[in-house]
Each structure stands twice: as structure tokens, then as C-alpha cells.
Amino acid sequence: MTPSAVLRRIVSSPLVWLAAGAIAIGGAYALITSPTPVVGALGIVALPLIGSLVGLLLYRLVMHRMAGRPTPELTRTRSLFETLYGIEVGLVFVAVSVATISLLGGYTFEWASADVLSVIATVVAVNVGAAVIEELIFRGLALQALEKLGGSWVALAATSLIFGLLHLANPGATLWSACAIALEAGVLLGSAFLWRRNLWFAIGVHFAWNTAEGLLGIPISGHAYSGLFTVTTHGSPLLTGGAFGLEASIVPVVVSLLLSVTMLVLAHRRGNLVPLSRAGRRATAHAVAGS
Secondary structure: OOOOHHHHHHHHOOOHHHHHHHHHHHHHHHHHHHOOOOOOOHHHHHHHHHHHHHHHHHHHHHHHHOOOOOOOOHHOOHHHHHHHHHHHHHHHHHHHHHHHHHHHHOOEEEEEEHHHHHHHHHHHHHHHHHHEEEEEHHHHHHHHHHHHHHHHEEEHHHHHHHEEEEEEEEOOOHHHHHHHHHHHHHHHHHHHHHHHHHHHHHHHHHHHHHHHHHHOOOEEOOOOOOOOEEEEEOOOHHHHHHOOOOOOOHHHHHHHHHHHHHHHHHHHHOOOOOHHHHHHHHHHHHHHHHH
């Protein structure tokens, strides 16, 4: 085997392009959106959008140049439909969860005296960035890389666990909140991608989820936002999520698992789930081809 063939085999390894892509996309986004004294209100809105575009370009570059594959999961022809469909699902998820908690006496809302357009623009821009970058890394890179090695179920479990553990660094995080994030966000967003095999759909779900929370004034995974409303919590943190926000409530965990099971059943019917045996054969074939 020639040195160039060895290098190509290493570069095209799923764990290598996963690591390289995650570092490049995450690093570029952090660099672009890092706060500086010269960034004003316009910058707060514009920089996350610019960072998202850079992240999308880097994702395509890594997949084409390193993984050696096209990116049908980011097809332009269905991008608008899939994004809007994801937003619809995300809004329904948040609406059902918040309405249930409110009916049980956990939340009350009061209109906040705020600059409506400024609040909406800021919350939307920040959460566009978070949704795009996190989905590119976790469902685009991590889930697909691990799926090639161990199948869909292993990839879904691993990415959900990692997603939950990383949220332990958030303000007010607990072991329960990390478990809740893994179950509701990790499993739900992973199932959304496996069902549609489309990152735009997962991005839409993620964006609508976070944006709806932010506009309602509910903390997003421990991060407080100045939304259009001021929320007051009543009763057990297990119901309301406490200072960590909706994600630490048992209600969205139950709702998300119901949605996830439905999506996984639909993914199975579509033949979108890769079993462990097939993933193993693919990995073996790749290794033989590279030798």
C-alpha cells in the first residue's frame, strides 16, 4: 500500500472525519460568534447567521473531501419543506409540553415590557446558530459516523448519551437534567434525522424548540433569555424544570419519547435504520477496499 493510499484510508475513517469536522465546525462558529467590544446589536443578530453558513460549508467540505460522499441529507430541493415541517413538529412538541405544565399549575406567564422586534430578532438569530451547528455536529457527523461502525441503534444511543453529558456544563445542570436532555433532545432529534434522513428537518425541530422557549421567557437548558413573557414557576422542579428550564421537566421527556417511538417506527418502515450486522459488513468492506 502506497503512503498516499494509507493517508487516504486514515482520512476517510469515520472517527477521523467526525473529529475533524466537529473541531472545524465548532471552532469556526465559536470564533465567528465570540463577543468583542465592537459587536453591537446588529452583530449579535448577524454573527450567528454567518457562523451557520460557514458551518454548512465546512460540513459539505468534510463530507466530500474526507468522507468521500455526497450530502443528500442537506439537499437543497427539499430544504424549505423539511425545515418548515421540522419547525411545525418542534412547535407542537413545545406547545403540548408547556400547555400540560401550565394546566397542572406549573407555569404562569406575564407579558414583558420589551422591544418586541429586538427580542424576536435576537432569540431567532441565536437559536438558528445553535440549531444548525449542533445538528451538523451531532446528527450530521457523529450519528452518521457511528452508524457506519455500529448501526443506527448504537449511533442513536451513543449520540444521545454524549449530548446529555455535554449539557452537564450548563448553568444549574444536574444528573437528572443531563438524563432528561439525553432522552428528550438526544433521542428525539436523532429519531427525527433517522426518520427523514434530512438534516433540515432536524434543524427545524431544534430551532423551533429553542426559539419557542426563548420567546416564552423559559430558560433554555439553564440559559436565561429576555423573552416576550416573564414565566413564574410553581410547584415541584420535576414538573416545571426549575431554573434549568423546560428540558428538566418530566413532561417533555414523556412527550418526546412518544414522538421518538413514532418516528423510529416510521424510520423502520422506510428501511432507514441500519442494523449492526450491515454496519459491520460495510466497515469490513471499506477496510478490504483500502488494503
